[in-house]
Amino acid sequence: MKRDTSQFQNIPYDVLVIGGGINGAAVANMAAQNKLRVALLDKGDFAGGTSSKSTKLIHGGLRYLENLEFGLVREALHERTAQLRIAPHLVKELGFIIPVYKNDPRPLWMMKLGVTLYDLLSGKHIIHPYKPLSAAEVIHFIPGIKQEDLTGGLIYWDAQMDDARLVLENVQQAELNGAHVANYVEVRTILKENGKAVGVTVKDLISGETFDMRAKHIVCAVGPWTNIFQRKERSESPARVRTTKGVHVIYRGSFCRHAIFVQSHTDGRVFFMIPWYGNTMIGTTDTDYEAHPDEVSVEEEDIRYLCKAAGRLFPDQEFTDDKIVSSFAGLRPLVHKDAASPEKVSRKHVINPSFSGVMYIMGGKYTTYRVIARECLERLGIIKPEEFKGDLQVYGGGEPAFTPEQICEKYGIQEDTALMLRRTYGSRVEDVLRPTVADSSLLERLNPDFPYIKAQLTYGVNVEMAMTSDDIIWRRLPLAYQGLDTPEIRSFIQGQLLPA
Ligand SMILES: Cc1cc2nc3c(=O)[nH]c(=O)nc-3n(C[C@H](O)[C@H](O)[C@H](O)COP(=O)(O)OP(=O)(O)OC[C@H]3O[C@@H](n4cnc5c(N)ncnc54)[C@H](O)[C@@H]3O)c2cc1C
Incomplete structure (x- = not known):
């Protein structure tokens, strides 16, 4: 995937997609698969917005049952099965343990009712039925958990994914099917003829060049930037999305091989402690946010809130700052704005x-991106319903040609590296390793304790359109979650980014 913005000019596109988060990437992927001429642009990196800042769950959303959103939960649970099939290397099933204490906002009977309904809504798409756990079983699964007042718990099943790579693989697949794609291209204005949108003026933020592009249909999937973007079209447009901030903290070490469902005692909210690349992802917060989406950041109070609630569950652990590996903040672009508290606002999308x-796409969950893409293209009405291919493939989703053992033998790599490469690139592992035949220095590890190799950094730059070291450290690879955001690694990437 080569970044070449000169290709965008003078082409009458069928569909021009603004925003390379999961929704824009999926629309581009599905449109390209249906043989349309497609362009996809993002003003930052692909998945640089909300789509790399999620809790990384492909799930129905157990807690949405409290808001009586049965349709939304059922749809997402069905999509979960599709995502496990489409991207088996990036989407994996995960158990969730709910420990319940005497004074928790939701007692054990309520939790059992909730997961029973969740399993029923899953229908044939169920991963495994939930199981009740005694207090002793909860302690067995989560060593170190607070034992006092523990009344029992349960385990239910959902799925976990690599959100940034899943976006990238939708973009790569779109490109494979002929779409023109580029990151760091900002759409500045909508061009109109007789009041109808016919194209856009864009600025290539790498070269500084400004040019026009034309398209029959324009899809705007800019998530939290929707209000700002709409005002480009009409300055007096009312706000269409309510943005709420969600923060996650990556905490060093592991508490449990399953995820833990935590109930906050300060405000009754629910959040998770999730195993993530050997560490634990704690999150999320949910607070209204009104400043510019470009400026969203993690505040001290977000970290204190999460650490305090997690600390209540692990009284012998000190949740201190030196154990925080990294943290990140994202914005939910919510469309149904009327509920008083952010977590009560529906996650349903609107197109x-x-x-x-x-055509504006707003709101929604990551999990239902395929449904959103399909609905968007149906609304555009450019593909005959009988010819419409509404399923999706992602770039590394095919059957791998070699087993990890065969890959180890062929390229002389260790087993942990082969397994990590399979998990990261799916069926495309050999594309990463082929250059190591000519240059064996690319087989060197980035750090002796981790399986990552230099070939992945050069692949990120040469093939995956990484333009900055952050693109690699946060999105092409999960290095920032593992304490591998180091000056040495940044300097190696920088060396690859510089023109020879
Ligand atoms: C904290 C948090 C946790 C979440 N957890 C989950 C979860 O576990 N599971 C789940 O299913 N959902 C989850 N969600 C919801 C999910 O992440 C979002 O619904 C989804 O990522 C939104 O994707 P998007 O493509 O609409 O927006 P984004 O990913 O934000 O993409 C919009 C893109 O538009 C680009 N853009 C903006 N303006 C312009 C312009 N002028 N020109 C070009 N490009 C532009 C931006 O750079 C950005 O990349 C979570 C959300 C948050 C905030």
Whole structure:
């Protein structure tokens, strides 16, 4: 995937997609698969917005049952099965343990009712039925958990994914099917003829060049930037999305091989402690956010809130700052704005054209991206229903040609590296390793304690359109979650980014 913005000019696209988060990437992927001429642009990196800042769950959302959103939960649970099939290397099943204490906001009977309903809504898409756990079993699964007042618990099943790579693989697949894609291209204005949108003016933020592009249909999937973008079209547009901030903390070490469902005692909210690349991802918060989406950041109070609630469950652990490996903040672009508290707002998406015909995608969950892409293209009405291919493939989702053992033998790599490469690139592992035949220095590890090799950094730059070291450290590879955001690694990447 080569970044070449000169290809964008003078092509009459069928669909131009603004925003390379999961929704834009999936629309581009599905449109390209249906043989349309597609362009996809993002003003930052692919998945640089909300789509790399999620809790990384492909799930129905157990807690949405409290808001009586049965349809939304059922749809997402069905999509979970599709995602496990489409991207088996990036989406994996995961158990969730709910420990319940005497004074928890939701007692054990309520939790059991909730997961029973969740399993029923899953229907034939169930991963494994939930199991009740005694207090002793909870302690067995989660060593170190607070024992006082523990009344028992249960385990239910959902799925976990690598959100940034799943976006990238949708982009790569779109490109494989002929789409023109580029990151760091900002859409500045919508061009109109007779009041109808016919194209855009963009700025290539790498070269500084400004140019026009034309398209029959424009899809705007800019998530938290929706309000700002709509005001480009009409300055007096009312706010269409309510943005709420969600923070996650990556805490050193592991508490449990399953995820833990935590109930906060300060405000009754629910959040998770999830195993993530050997560490634990704690999150998320949910607070209204009104500043510019470009400026969202983690505040001290977000970290204190999460550490305090997690600490209540592990009284012998000190949740101190020196054990925080990294943290990140994202914005939910919520469309149903009326509920008082952010967590009560529906996560259902809305797809609506503006007065000039630009099709806006707003809200939604990552999990249902395929449904959103399909609905968006159906609304555009450019593919005959009988010819419409609504399923999706992602770039590394095919059957790998070699087992990890065969890969070890062929390229002289260790087993942990082969397994990690399979988990990261799926069926495309050999594309990463082939250059190591000519240059064996690319087989060197980035750090002796981790399986990553230099070939992945050069692959990120040469093939995956990484333009900055952050693109690699946070999104092409999960290095930031493992304490591998180091000056040495950044300097190696920088060396690859510089033109020869
Ligand atoms: C904290 C948190 C946790 C979540 N956890 C989950 C979860 O576990 N599971 C789940 O299913 N969902 C989850 N979600 C929801 C999910 O992450 C979002 O619904 C989804 O990522 C939104 O994707 P998007 O493509 O609409 O937006 P984004 O990913 O934000 O993409 C919008 C893109 O538009 C680009 N853009 C903006 N303006 C312009 C412009 N002028 N020109 C070009 N490009 C532009 C931005 O750079 C950005 O990359 C979570 C959300 C949050 C905030």
